[in-house]
Amino acid sequence: MKRTNEMHFATSSKAVPAGFVARRALSSMKLRSKTACPCCNKTLLFTYGENCSGYITVGCKNCGLPIAIDLDTNRALRIADSI
Numbered sequence: 001m002k003r004t005n006e007m008h009f010a011t012s013s014k015a016v017p018a019g020f021v022a023r024r025a026l027s028s029m030k031l032r033s034k035t036a037c038p039c040c041n042k043t044l045l046f047t048y049g050e051n052c053s054g055y056i057t058v059g060c061k062n063c064g065l066p067i068a069i070d071l072d073t074n075r076a077l078r079i080a081d082s083i
């Protein structure tokens with residue numbers, strides 16, 4: 001599947017408004033990983049599809065810490081300011 005907004009329309013004939021993704025488009029993709037917070041172990045996010053690379057950052061809804069996710073290894077990492 002190409003890495004464009006075309007995935008939003010992959011499983012539906014209905015147009016999906018800009019800024020949304022259809023839940024059925026996500027559920028039709030292979031679950032790549034389920035990543036937990038390295039601090040509180042609460043599930044942070046689910047990653048779908050392939051061809052993901054680089055980092056994303058997210059704030060943990062449970063403990064509030066900013067976490068970086070390495071998409072190449074699916075590891076959740078604490079963000080250090082002093083290193």
Ligand SMILES: [Zn+2]
Pocket residue numbers: 037038039040041042060061062063064065
């Ligand atoms: Zn947490």
